[in-house]
Amino acid sequence: MPSIPTYAHIGRRGFLSLAGGAVLAAAGCAPQPTNASHSAPVKDLPTGAPPPGTSLSIAVRTSRIQLTESGLLKKLPFKVSQWPNLSAGPDIIQGFRARSIDLASNAGIPPIQAAAIGVKARIVAVQVRNHPSYTFATAPGSSLAGVEEFRGKKIAFSQGQAQGVVVLRALRKAGLANSDVKLVALPSTQFLTALQSKQVDVAPLGEPTLTKYLSQYGKDGARGIRTDVVDLLTVLWAPAEVLDDPDRAAAVRSFVPLWAQGQVWAWEHTDQWIEAYYVKDQGVGRQDGKRIVTSLAEPAYPQSWDKAIAWEQETADLLAEGGFVPKADVHSLFDRRFEGLAAEAVPARYREGA
Numbered sequence: 591m592p593s594i595p596t597y598a599h600i601g602r603r604g605f606l607s608l609a610g611g612a613v614l615a616a617a618g619c620a621p622q623p624t625n626a627s628h629s630a631p632v633k634d635l636p637t638g639a640p641p642p643g644t645s646l647s648i649a650v651r652t653s654r655i656q657l658t659e660s661g662l663l664k665k666l667p668f669k670v671s672q673w674p675n676l677s678a679g680p681d682i683i684q685g686f687r688a689r690s691i692d693l694a695s696n697a698g699i700p701p702i703q704a705a706a707i708g709v710k711a712r713i714v715a716v717q718v719r720n721h722p723s724y725t726f727a728t729a730p731g732s733s734l735a736g737v738e739e740f741r742g743k744k745i746a747f748s749q750g751q752a753q754g755v756v757v758l759r760a761l762r763k764a765g766l767a768n769s770d771v772k773l774v775a776l777p778s779t780q781f782l783t784a785l786q787s788k789q790v791d792v793a794p795l796g797e798p799t800l801t802k803y804l805s806q807y808g809k810d811g812a813r814g815i816r817t818d819v820v821d822l823l824t825v826l827w828a829p830a831e832v833l834d835d836p837d838r839a840a841a842v843r844s845f846v847p848l849w850a851q852g853q854v855w856a857w858e859h860t861d862q863w864i865e866a867y868y869v870k871d872q873g874v875g876r877q878d879g880k881r882i883v884t885s886l887a888e889p890a891y892p893q894s895w896d897k898a899i900a901w902e903q904e905t906a907d908l909l910a911e912g913g914f915v916p917k918a919d920v921h922s923l924f925d926r927r928f929e930g931l932a933a934e935a936v937p938a939r940y941r942e943g944a
Contacts, residue, residue, distance in 0.1 A: 632931060635927035636840035638695045644837045645669040647674045647847070649694040650826070652867065659861070659866045668841040668880060679751040680777055683709055684877075686829045689853060693832070693842055695849075697752030698823035701923045702906045706915035712833055712925035714847045715826035715932045716898045717853070718942055719859030721887045723821045723926050724756045724794040725804055729785050730810035734792060737764040737817060740771050746781045746793035747773040749914045751792040752821045753781070755905050757817045768912055783813070789811045797882045798874040805878070833925055846928060847935030891933040892942040895924055 614688065645668060648654075654673040658665035674691055676682060679700030685691030686763040693714075704711050728734045737760050748754045757824055761768060774790050781793040782803060792815070797801060804812060832838045839879055856863040860883050868879030892898060902920045933941040 602709055612700065614853055619854035633834070633836065633839075635843055636687045636836050637843075638840060639667040640837050640840040640844065643669075644690040644841050645671040646832075646838060646841050646845070647672045647685075647690060647693045649674040649682055650849065651675055651677060652856075652917060653695070653849055653852050653872075655867050655871060656856050656863070657848060659862055660852060660855040662848050662852055662855065663685055667844050672909055678748075678778055679703060680748070683707075683711075683750070686711055689829075691829075692838065693826060693828045693845065695826050696823060697755075698902050698905055699752050699755050699820050699909075701825065702828050702902070702909060702915060702918070702920065705918060705920075705923060709821065711827050711923075712830055713825045713827045713923055714833070714925050714928040715849060716892055717824040717840035717850070717932070718822055718890050719824065719887065720820060720822070720890075722795050722817060722819060724753060724819075725800050726760070726792050726794050726815040726817065727785060727800060728811075728813050728815065729813045730732055730778060730807045731788070731924060732791055732811065732813070734815065735813075736815060737761070740764070740792065741766060741935060742771065743791040744772045744774050744789070746776050746778075746784050746790045748776060748778050749909065751778050753778050753796075754914075755908065756794045756821055758908055760817050762908075763817070763819065776845075797885075798868055798872045798878070801878045801882060802872075822897055843928065843931065846931045850889070850891055850932040850935050850940075857888050860904045889936075889940055890942045891940060893930050893933045894925065895929050897942075899924055921930060 617891075648670050651673065657666070674685065676685060676691070676694075677696070679696050682691060682694040682700060683704045684694055685694070686704065701713055703710060726737065734740070738759065745757055746753075747757050754833040757773070758768065761771065772786065776784060779791075781795060782799065785793050785803065786807070793819060800814060801924060828842055833842065854869070864876060864879035864883060868874040868882065869876055874882070899921060902923065906915065906918055906920050909915045
């Protein structure tokens with residue numbers, strides 16, 4: 591098994607990789623303060639259907655399954671050229687740079703990371719979660735029982751993904767500085783390997799990965815440490831060049847309501863969703879799938895993005911304080927031409943601020 595590098599502290603000289611652990615920024619070059627804002631779109635958002643022949647590559651695997659199972663896929667007025675099976679923020683950013691992905695779903699942190707390295711992209715839809723999405727999983731045989739015991743421990747950390755901010759927020763809440771722990775620079779796709787091999791002591795895992803890990807290693811002493819730290823945002827976002835193209839912007843506009851409706855469908859048809867996603871796609875047992883779904887809160891879509899923008903700014907400031915990204919104003923990471931489209935497409939009970 592290949593060894594995984596451990597970094598006692600990741601600071602201004604340690605920009606993480608966008609894929610596979612390689613360093614993107616030149617070693618020893620500290621990011622300079624800059625404004626990561628992008629110029630706001632000047633064109634009005636198209637309101638009609640996209641022209642025939644318009645296509646998008648959409649990296650939202652859950653949406654593909656939800657739209658297929660619900661029958662909503664038939665309502666798409668454009669062609670999906672492919673549904674890349676990618677979800678980690680660094681992979682999506684690489685896909686944007688390579689022009690192989692036109693639209694994706696992530697937490698709020700990847701757009702901040704993208705802006706910090708000059709990848710221009712904007713948020714077109716927002717879902718909020720007011721409950722924790724990640725649990726700190728411990729390595730087999732660990733005696734850790736709380737975040738306050740993390741001092742001196744090795745923690746899997748991906749600065750360009752939601753899990754990274756969950757780590758930083760949890761440490762701050764426990765009264766620990768980043769330098770009090772050993773942050774191990776990894777993409778989230780390597781968290782499981784690092785835990786299994788005990789090259790890290792703890793890593794933040796979401797579902798269904800958490801359930802699969804604890805089912806396999808719980809007998810060896812692995813456990814989950816829950817906190818009340820939330821990762822507020824799930825966003826749809828797209829490269830600026832996609833959103834500045836009228837035909838593709840029209841396609842994105844038509845997808846946003848279906849994205850929200852697909853999530854609501856999954857919430858309201860739990861048995862069908864558990865079978866299609868957790869059991870068939872993710873390989874989780876039916877009972878575990880039911881437990882996971884029961885632990886979730888119903889989806890919510892804000893009519894106003896003000897709270898989301900404030901949260902995103904707080905996250906960007908936290909990353910900047912740690913030296914991970916330059917200080918930036920996040921307002922223009924949000925393409926407010928799309929504001930409210932998701933909320934308007936779902937019943938009132940799913941609208942935040944209704």
